[in-house]
Amino acid sequence: MIRHAPHSRASLAERDAKDPLGAFRDEFILPQGVIYLDGNSLGAMPKAAMARSQELVTQEWGQDLITSWNRHGWFDLPTRLGDKLARLIGAQEGEVLVTDSTGINLYKLLSMALDLRPGRKVILMEGSNFPTDNYMAQGLARQLGRGYEVRFAERDDMAAQITPEVAVVALTQVHYKTGVMFDMEALTQMAHKAGALICWDLCHSAGALPVDLGAANADFAVGCSYKFLNGGPGAPAFLYVAKCHQGKAMQPLSGWWSHAAPFAFERDYRPADDIHQILSGTQPILSLAVMECGLDMMLRADMNAIRQKSMALGDIFIGLMEALCQQYGFTLASSKNANERGSQVSFTHAQGYAIMQALIDLGVIGDFRAPDILRFGLTPLYTRYVDMWDAVQAIKTVMDQNLWQDPRYARRAQVT
């Protein structure tokens, strides 16, 4: 049975024409003939990144060489970009750094959290979280020994598991597979009530929806910049340490950038007493500096408009899938309630891997997450309403014509 579609392509095109965020699409490079629904994995390229990378290489590295560390502010990039990013996640100046990778930043912050809660030995996490966070926490617990452990709970049981042994709760706000969201304020309150600290992973939140770490009274946060912040492939990640925790605990990856006087070349380590203490060593400047292009664009956009459009895109996508693809065995893995959903829509399907490969060959790029999840990222700065229509039509074509049965598509995923 094919139900009547709840939208027409024309009505969606009309909506695009009136979209207050519509002009941002022109600030991105997007390949011809592609509907890119994977900005939740690697965000598209801001046009500004081309000029910026050329300037960085040709002028700053090529001509100004070592003097660029001061002249072009390379040394201050982690704090300067951190202060910009702070505005997107409800943090204050001096609470955010752009540096290193999400996992390494998590390691630093969890270590600090354990120091701040002596006697408590448990890091509480979601078992089905994107594994790298869990693996890093397990690495830390193993490193510390002495009874430290990572305890896994699932979403429905999380609140009950915040017991007096828990030193820190480390949760990803938006689930990487399903897009389902934790209530940041509620969980933070629960953690604090139990005497624990909390660390939020904002990988699928920053730039995707309004985040207010300050209002939630969050202790720590980490996240990446290459998804919704369009920072470029593997661009350095960010971290947040609430002012009240700065200078109170050491982090173990204490390289020279975290020293109270990095250029004094003292023999012994002496920590900075502010956010600089969470730095480690020299940063990959090309990747770090280019990351600013996506960030600057995001700061010009209205985050509430982004959220409204993101929810609308998801509702339309789900509605069209129900109307046009109901008979093909897709099961919605995201919440139907937009308020409980990040900026993605996911479906499960037993043939998910092959279907996604066939879809990519039709020019609709989403991604697959084992064992059976098809993910479609919604990035309001460059995703159009008509893209929802065209993407669902392509899915319908893949299923109607059994394109997914092509033997080429019968292999395992290898894409991040």
Next chain:
Amino acid sequence: MIRHAPHSRASLAERDAKDPLGAFRDEFILPQGVIYLDGNSLGAMPKAAMARSQELVTQEWGQDLITSWNRHGWFDLPTRLGDKLARLIGAQEGEVLVTDSTGINLYKLLSMALDLRPGRKVILMEGSNFPTDNYMAQGLARQLGRGYEVRFAERDDMAAQITPEVAVVALTQVHYKTGVMFDMEALTQMAHKAGALICWDLCHSAGALPVDLGAANADFAVGCSYKFLNGGPGAPAFLYVAKCHQGKAMQPLSGWWSHAAPFAFERDYRPADDIHQILSGTQPILSLAVMECGLDMMLRADMNAIRQKSMALGDIFIGLMEALCQQYGFTLASSKNANERGSQVSFTHAQGYAIMQALIDLGVIGDFRAPDILRFGLTPLYTRYVDMWDAVQAIKTVMDQNLWQDPRYARRAQVT
């Protein structure tokens, strides 16, 4: 007293004309009117890096987006570049990674070394080493507690300090200030004889002189790629783990790239049993991929020719300084014996900071290291013999004309 100069500019120009490495200079961008003697801090830009960075941004990120992780081999960059770099440092395929930063790599390897020597609690290091290594080791010891400690010794006393409590000796082969070199083979033997492991920091060695980790039977090594390897500002660092130690000890920064099956998204950590285990998370692709340009060029050069020219450049520089600048109070801080010197020449001078600033304004770029060191890096792929003449003439001008007394130069260093 001004002695007769041991060279003339003309004789040095003749030597440049016959230099078998001379053609490499054309493969670099070098600013007009500058003699760049700071390649031991930030290497000059290979021309190839311009095209590569443009291709990376415009095509790989801009057009091919998420598919580039496989299509353009982003995911394999750490191992693929590591295998190339291995050829420069006497390592085998599968023993080297290009990833993260020097300090973070050191943290991983020292942690493994301590695991491999249970019961021994001491990390032995050189007190006057570039501080970030020492600070990272102190961070690790603090993190572990239980009596772990970093013990500092100075160079002359190092061998005597390799006692039975020492788990791992961590030394930088070429000293960052003076350029003086440790005997890698001898120290490695001493460490092993005492039952300890050794980790070599090759920041000032890789690409500067022949290194043979295999012949020295070294256990571990780290190093950066933005100095003599011309990898770009803050380009990811490298690490080496001898095959015999792989799969025997865990490293704590165990992100998903180090998992035995990273794309299976298993809940619990399960280490890869090869060099992949030393990876952590997603890498900064722009910085990492551009790093290959300098590496490829270095692989085409004859490392013995590089070493011969480097030693000759140093001898000429020292000879000219003695002849032309003896009366100005410079003291040679490097060894006069080229065999004991890395690819730099350093002098101490009480007014070192101001002198270096004045010199930079004359177009001769070296750097200053507190409290009184002037460093001049010699990079045979783009440093000419005549540059030694012109640099010493500029130093003489700064001193003859008291240019260093300009009040502009009376401030503290801030350059890495």
